[in-house]
Amino acid sequence: MKYYAITIFLFLFSFLLLNEASAQQGVVISGVIAPDVREGEPVLFEINFMQPSNITRAVLAYRNFGETEYLETELTILGNSATFVLEPGKAAPPFLEYYVVATLNSDITEYYPLDYPSSFAPAKVLVTGASPKDLEVLLLTPEPNSKVPEDELFISVSLLKASDEVSKKLTRIYVDNYDVTEMAVIAEDLILFSPENFSYKLNPGMHRIKVELFTQDNKLYNSVSFAFELIPAYSPDFRGETFLYGVNVRGEARNEVMRNESVWYNNLGVDFNGSYSDWNVDAKLYVTSEEKKHLQPNNRYSLTVGTNWLTLGVGDLFPQYPFLILSGKRVRGFSGELRSSFFGLTVTTGEVTRPVDGRYLTDASDSAIGKNVITVNNKRIYADLGTYGRSLLSVRPAFYIGETFEWGFSMLHGKDDNASIKYGAKPKENLLFGTDMKFAFDNKRILLSLQSAMSLNNSDISSGTLSDSMILVLGDELEFDGELVKGIKSAVGSFFTVNQFISPFNPQKLASLAAEGSLSLNYFNNSFKSSYIFRGNDFQSFGQSYLRTDVTGINITDVLRLMDNKIFLSLAYENLMDNLQGTRLSTTTFQTINTSIAYYPRTDFPNIVFGYSNNSNENTISNADTLYNQYAINDATNRVSLQLSYAYDLSVKQRTSVFFTFTDRTDNTLLKNDAENSSVNVTNMTFWTSKFNSNVGLSFNSSKLKNSDYSFVSVTLGASYLMLQDKLRMNAAVNPIFGDLKRTQFELSGLYEVIRNFNIGLQGRYFINEKLDNDSIFGLYFTYNLNQ
């Protein structure tokens, strides 16, 4: 995706913006675009925001069907959107579930889908399976998933291997969603199409070719699609013995008026990409007016140099280590990876949190207590506490035997800088040691994965390391094993702060151990996976903020493929429990059953996905226990979902999708926190001509909680038109919302190609709110590509 990500963003923005689920629009997350994919393809997420200055952090969480935990990745907001590409092969049929959570400056969180906190119904990306019939169509040029200079694009498809059932002369070919069959030449086994014959301009970015085969009696036999990336004619992507480079520059000036408060956002981004022989250079710089010293950084910069055996990077990086150690975290510093056929070494060091000082409030008495009572210059005061600067060092050597075996050892040391702020309390420190192993047999049909880590934490390093004698004295007073702590100090005291605030004191009880193992088997069209997890309640990693602790249990998932990967029967069972160290009043068990039937016919019939899940949580405290019954847990949640999507011809090409979910939660405790949620979304997109398309959407959402009901209906009408010799694309949309949320949004935007590789865009949104002042967003942006 490199620096053409912004080009892809512009293309999607102008072409698919109207396809957002704007009915789910919140205060800051205006929508998410995540097109359905085929197995083996990357998944592109585009998340659009409003008022990004109010967002301290945004996270995308995703998982495949049946997986216990969501993988989370911190999003980098550039301008008013963020993109994330999930690598090919990570999304598995029948679907990928995801949600987005934005944390605002006020610590309020907003989710997409908006009702996720009550419904726990994530959004889905449908992942269709490949078919043996797909091999009957060969895309000769361009190669699937390849990069093609735009002046070399010529589409040729071979039907040499097509079945005898197929009538080749009835074959249809599409580029993006446009039927170009009439402009193509079909000569026996070969289909040829030149974009010069196509009135729709193909801009640089990702595109799709679809070929439909029909039988002799004109029934759809199979449909197969391929993706490729179009790059500007003079591109550095083809390496040579000369240094070739490309630069992408983009800028934006945007004014948002929300609740009568006007904020200007100005930002400039530069991406540089160069190559020489086998070496690549990537540099990114993003500066924004939202950069404030009292907030975490919004500016971004990075420089990465690498070849196939060495990668070095400085700046804002997202290094990948085993999940328990460091994952989805931005590190501003240095990261390097060395890899040979049998040995690898990864090293990362840098800052994960910038210091933001607090402020003095008032003096405090000697007897005052509270977590915001601190001592500064020998004086006790009340303070608004700041955030310590936090940095970490992580190292992982690993050994490999081809692709069948991998064994790694990880170490992470994270520490708050006590001297980085004046008004702070309880700086922390964290040390982890871990190991991971992977085995792959029979062409990766058998995968065994094992991972474990142990952490040592210190919740307050402000007093420094204690002397041995002081450890013994405090051990007697506070009743912990002083000799054991002395032993810990002798082992790690030279680089880790050991005092009375370390945990765990009893590592033999495994409170800070995390371990997991999984076995995957892929045979006879059956994907079976079983896994076990153990996470002590004291396990912590500064490199992994999103880990669930104090839990153990099993997860079993089975996905059966039938009828040439057209039908997927999926079943998952999970049983977890907490209270591993007996620190809670009662142990809670969490049991989930998840089932799904997905039908991807690849013929003239909709894709259908039906899902049912049951989640029940229960502890041993009963309602009759008058002392503790307010801590009783006994609830069950049932969820039913149905998703249909269909591309068909009704004089012109149409694409319709329907998504329905119903969630019912029953709380059997005295609290009776029952909840019910229903949601229906219907959208239809019509491709009238190669230059003009329109979309209509209808959405209904209803939530019933114990003390309140909430429902709204949203309608979307939009259109997109290409004009002025295909240089200007205009989009317009109106979105009224009725019910408990009353708002009407008007949107008008345009993207104009001034000269080759230079585009400017204008966007305007106006919100009419009931009982509140109206809001508006107006912005101007540009992009420019330079290549040598």
Place this chain on the structure above:
Amino acid sequence: MKTNKIFLALVILVSSTLFFGSSGENKSASVAVISKIVKDVEIQKNNKWEKAKIGQTLESGDQLKTGSKSLVIVRFLDNSLLRVQENSTLKIYADKLKKDMSKNTHLEEGQLGFKVTKQEDEDFKFTTPTMVASIRGTEGFLEVQKNGSSMLSCETGAIDIEASLGSKQTGNVTAGKFVVVTDAGEVEVKENTPEIRKKLESNKKMTSRSLILKTNKGDIKIDFRSE
């Protein structure tokens, strides 16, 4: 009687012409397509040379010629790939039988890289002035050297070799090896040397540089192979 015999002969002649002319082997149909051109590439169709273009189809019997610092990439209908390097001349022959295609590429001079899709009942042969090579699902490169001998290197798969001249020796080249076939019919198989490996890698690179000339009638872009 004589007239009947003449008539019968004519019928047989016409029927034979029609039958064999429209057999399952469609010799005049497209068998490959040109997917990339750098600088000077010519194609000979029906004994006429003309400048080749991207997207141009090739039929059995067509000939291709590349100039200095030039390159052409050809894809057969079964997705097999030829990268024809500079100063090369080759002729392709192919016979389609239902879903199979037997191919024979004759390299008269120059060098080409190849990536051949797995062959089941199909036949893929390379021929040069000194050898015939039978390929089954392999990747490598082939060169006709200035002294008349032929060199073929195999990166993956296996290739059967037969010398065309002299003592007509035979041999087998497997992955990681190369063979030299002399005009005396001698076949010598050796391990790939660093120079051969470098040639294999550089052959795969579809490297080109562009020179853009700005004229008052617009830009002229010239692509050429880099050194």
